[in-house]
Amino acid sequence: MTSPLTIIVVGATGDLARRKLFPALFACFARGQLPPDVRFIGLARTALTDAAFRERLAENLKCDELEAGVCSMKAGEFLQRCHYRRCEYDSTADFTSAEGWLVGLEGGKRVNRVVYLAVPPFVFGQTARAMAQTGFLPRGDQEPWTRLVVEKPFGRDRASYDELQRTLADVCREEQTFRIDHYLGKEVVQNLLVLRFANAIFEPLWCREHVHHVHIAWSETQGVAGRAGYFDRYGIIRDVMQNHLMQILSLVAMERPAHLESEAIRDAKVSVLQNMPPLDLANLVVGQYVRSATAEKAVAGYLEEEGVPAGSITPTYAAAVLHVNTPRWKGVPFLLTAGKGLRRSITEVRLHFREVAAPLFQEGIAGLPHGSGVNELIIRVQPDEKLSLRIVSKKPGVGMQLGNTELDLRFREKYPDVRIADAYENLLLDVVRGDRSLFIRGDELAAAWDVFTPVLQRLEAQAIRPAPYAFGGSAPVALDALAARYYIPDAQVIDQDNLREQKQQTLGGGHV
Numbered sequence: 001m002t003s004p005l006t007i008i009v010v011g012a013t014g015d016l017a018r019r020k021l022f023p024a025l026f027a028c029f030a031r032g033q034l035p036p037d038v039r040f041i042g043l044a045r046t047a048l049t050d051a052a053f054r055e056r057l058a059e060n061l062k063c064d065e066l067e068a069g070v071c072s073m074k075a076g077e078f079l080q081r082c083h084y085r086r087c088e089y090d091s092t093a094d095f096t097s098a099e100g101w102l103v104g105l106e107g108g109k110r111v112n113r114v115v116y117l118a119v120p121p122f123v124f125g126q127t128a129r130a131m132a133q134t135g136f137l138p139r140g141d142q143e144p145w146t147r148l149v150v151e152k153p154f155g156r157d158r159a160s161y162d163e164l165q166r167t168l169a170d171v172c173r174e175e176q177t178f179r180i181d182h183y184l185g186k187e188v189v190q191n192l193l194v195l196r197f198a199n200a201i202f203e204p205l206w207c208r209e210h211v212h213h214v215h216i217a218w219s220e221t222q223g224v225a226g227r228a229g230y231f232d233r234y235g236i237i238r239d240v241m242q243n244h245l246m247q248i249l250s251l252v253a254m255e256r257p258a259h260l261e262s263e264a265i266r267d268a269k270v271s272v273l274q275n276m277p278p279l280d281l282a283n284l285v286v287g288q289y290v291r292s293a294t295a296e297k298a299v300a301g302y303l304e305e306e307g308v309p310a311g312s313i314t315p316t317y318a319a320a321v322l323h324v325n326t327p328r329w330k331g332v333p334f335l336l337t338a339g340k341g342l343r344r345s346i347t348e349v350r351l352h353f354r355e356v357a358a359p360l361f362q363e364g365i366a367g368l369p370h371g372s373g374v375n376e377l378i379i380r381v382q383p384d385e386k387l388s389l390r391i392v393s394k395k396p397g398v399g400m401q402l403g404n405t406e407l408d409l410r411f412r413e414k415y416p417d418v419r420i421a422d423a424y425e426n427l428l429l430d431v432v433r434g435d436r437s438l439f440i441r442g443d444e445l446a447a448a449w450d451v452f453t454p455v456l457q458r459l460e461a462q463a464i465r466p467a468p469y470a471f472g473g474s475a476p477v478a479l480d481a482l483a484a485r486y487y488i489p490d491a492q493v494i495d496q497d498n499l500r501e502q503k504q505q506t507l508g509g510g511h512v
């Protein structure tokens with residue numbers, strides 16, 4: 001981490017670069033986590049001076065833990081190291097001249113480089129090829145190295161993924177390629193390995209004998225405003241489920257890796273994905289948000305959003321039941337739900353344990369519906385990261401009234417002085433360190449596409465209309481029917497629980 005370094009963001013005028021990448025680079029820089037000799041380069045087609053580029057970046061730089069004076073001094077230092085150059089993504093002439101300019105900034109000798117492809121996915125291939133043809137992206141991982149970070153989506157299906165993969169394989173080696181899924185950089189997701197393999201109590205329970213089902217849920221209050229062009233081509237299954245949720249699923253379901261080296265972890269993850277049969281259309285519910293009749297302020301439905309083609313059948317919501325055919329998980333449904341325009345923004349994993357086989361406490365006397373309560377391990381990825389275990393406990397007082405309560409570890413309460421880093425900060429530092437554990441290997445993506453490609457093709461071939469659901473409300477009711485087929489008692493529970501929690505906090509009450 002001491003060798004000179006250049007970090008190049010291709011597509012530097014874009015949303016991701018502005019909102020996420022440069023703020024994350026600044027946070028790492030301000031904390032002294034990058035080499036002293038580091039510079040940050042923006043490349044894109046828009047004509048901008050360095051000054052104009054820096055002005056754009058300055059708006060989004062913030063440092064939570066530094067005192068204001070130090071923060072603005074660091075921001076000034078950071079911006080002085082930011083440079084911008086206009087570049088057409090498919091132009092070998094532009095990359096050749098950018099290369100000469102860059103070596104000049106690097107003091108006349110090429111240094112280690114990270115190249116971050118933050119351009120729309122259909123530009124990935126041509127950009128990578130133009131960079132490779134001009135020596136901007138040399139093949140090989142010897143010093144000074146060049147590492148290529150590629151953003152999702154990695155194709156639209158197995159065939160387009162294979163094509164992208166061939167292009168990337170032509171231009172750089174697998175060891176140079178960092179396929180990013182920022183969910184893997186999130187604190188609680190990283191904690192999954194620790195939770196599972198550093199605590200003896202969970203291992204015996206982490207299997208089909210004890211787990212009734214696993215629910216991995218992602219929801220967002222926003223619609224697609226501003227990104228409709230991209231979203232309509234991909235839809236929620238490709239945008240969220242095939243990548244973020246499948247990555248979380250593989251960490252939840254994997255066997256213990258042989259050691260903590262990145263290849264061992266990725267071997268364990270890919271084995272989960274390769275043991276999953278393709279998703280059956282009968283196990284899928286798709287929805288699309290419509291104008292909400294009840295929202296205080298009228299909110300447009302998906303089809304009314306600017307940039308969405310008339311009559312689009314792109315799903316903004318999906319619920320899928322998947323299976324992992326390993327001895328540990330055979331028969332356990334994994335319910336994955338993902339939706340935009342819902343009531344809450346939340347990402348959570350719940351392991352729902354089986355009921356007590358022969359309840360001792362009787363319904364009525366105990367106050368619980370079946371004489372036994374719900375045991376759940378809840379792993380909240382965002383917001384307000386937490387781990388909690390839902391257990392049954394006697395309510396204090398006279399008599400034998402039972403109730404569900406939670407043993408709670410809320411990271412922000414437990415560690416008030418520790419700043420939880422943004423996922424992009426963690427992952428960018430890993431690229432610089434050369435640690436690929438939290439990046440997706442090619443075969444993981446291929447296996448994840450094999451699970452979803454057939455159903456995506458059927459959805460499109462049969463032009464299946466998504467079920468409508470009101471913007472700002474709950475998931476489509478069809479979710480309950482799908483869940484009921486697998487005896488999943490209440491698939492909307494995550495929404496209801498979190499709403500209850502939100503109300504308690506608003507009223508000033510603590511959580512149980």
Ligand SMILES: NC(=O)c1ccc[n+]([C@@H]2O[C@H](COP(=O)([O-])OP(=O)(O)OC[C@H]3O[C@@H](n4cnc5c(N)ncnc54)[C@H](OP(=O)(O)O)[C@@H]3O)[C@@H](O)[C@H]2O)c1
Pocket residue numbers: 011012013014015016017044045046089117118119120121123151152153
């Ligand atoms: N935004 C996010 O939160 C987010 C999250 C996860 C993944 N990603 C992925 O990250 C990548 C970048 O996302 P983004 O939201 O930053 O994209 P973006 O803002 O739409 O595009 C990035 C830059 O690419 C150039 N560009 C836009 N349309 C183009 C076109 N038709 N042809 C050639 N260049 C074009 C533009 O720069 P110039 O016109 O100046 O060249 C733009 O500033 C995408 O692959 C996206 O899927 C984004």
